[in-house]
Amino acid sequence: MSLSASAVAPAPAAPTAPERPLVLVAGAGRLPELVAASLERSGRPFRVLAIRGFAEGPMRARAKASVDLLDVAGVLKILDAWGPASVVPAGGVSRPSPAAILNAAAALRNREVLRAMANGGDDRLLRGALSLLEERGHSVVGVHDVAPDLLSPEGQLGRHAPDEAAALSIATGRALLGALSPYDVGQAAVVAALRAVAVEGPEGTDRMLARARALGRRPFGLGRAQPGTVLVKLAKEGQDLRVDLPAIGPRTVTNAAAAGCAGLAIQAGLTLIIDRAATVAAADRAGLFVVGLRIDG
Incomplete structure (x- = not known):
């Protein structure tokens, strides 16, 4: 005995996994606010991680967490817990000395990255900081990648x-x-x-x-x-x-x-x-x- 097509119940649609949020790391100035507004216009989910002493009031108010600039372990702990799609740095910070970053990141035992951070210019210093995040499996993208309308x-x-x-x-x-x-x-x-x-x-x-x-x-x-x-x-x-x-x-x-x-x-x-x-x-x-x-x- 065969069943007609109308008698066969359709298979339920597979649930769609929710899009993982971005993490907007907010420094000083208006740029983090502008990026947040752009993400909202595009419908991209995101969370705000504020840098203490740099993030402005509006971003501090909507931040899910706040960290000190050189608290590398704290940043990694938060990102590991949140599991973001990508990390987006936005806003100004006062670039610390290589020695300060070396002290803060010593526990990570990444000598090659730290050496590059200590012996290069500003760009190399900042690239080294991002490498620490990427080595833990976190994708880091720029404002130009997520908010091209700016x-x-x-x-x-x-x-x-x-x-x-x-x-x-x-x-x-x-x-x-x-x-x-x-x-x-x-x-x-x-x-x-x-x-x-x-x-x-x-x-x-x-x-x-x-x-x-x-x-x-x-x-x-x-x-x-x-x-x-x-x-x-x-x-x-x-x-x-x-x-x-x-x-x-x-x-x-x-x-x-x-x-x-x-x-x-x-x-x-x-x-x-x-x-x-x-x-x-x-x-x-x-x-x-x-x-x-x-x-x-």
Whole structure:
């Protein structure tokens, strides 16, 4: 005797495993809030792990746990318990000395990673810290991987566009930063035509712009910066973008204007714009252009 198809009960659908949450490691500044908002828009589940002394109030309030910056064992214990899909570092921290990290991580007995952390530049130091997490099986991804809507698009962002003089400065800046990239210097330069006015070092973009303001003018702060002066900011070759993604914001625009810049040229797809609407509005008010550069390879 055979059963008709209608008499056979359909097999129950296999339950769908819930998506494992990301862990957003929140440091200082607004970036963790912006990343959290982006994740909420995309529907990605996440938990917040706040860094004490760095995370801002809104992120501390929604954090599931808080840790000290150098509490490596504590971080690993929390991550092992949570089992996240990936870990996303976001926000600023004061980079500790290699000796401090060596002391905090001594129990892990990873001599090769610790040696790399102690004997390299900032990028190598931070990559070493991430390696400690990855060796315990935790995937570490960058903001650009989980919140691409926070990155600069290609092309003109505001009302103003670069003129011929600025276009020459942009080309010079791209060539300059490309040549310096292997040497682990900064991500930015202020360029006027074929002349490099200032190159970013460990002090960061804002202080570099302050130097450019002084260097680009006559004594006593008189005179004008050279026409076509531009802030160019690009990711470095081999840079670990998970911890050191190029970024600009309204303050960058204000400081660039004070330095006599005609505009900002940034790498499309790899430069964070903190509060894009406010950044573009500040540039429009100051008469500066902001352009996202497509850089292949």
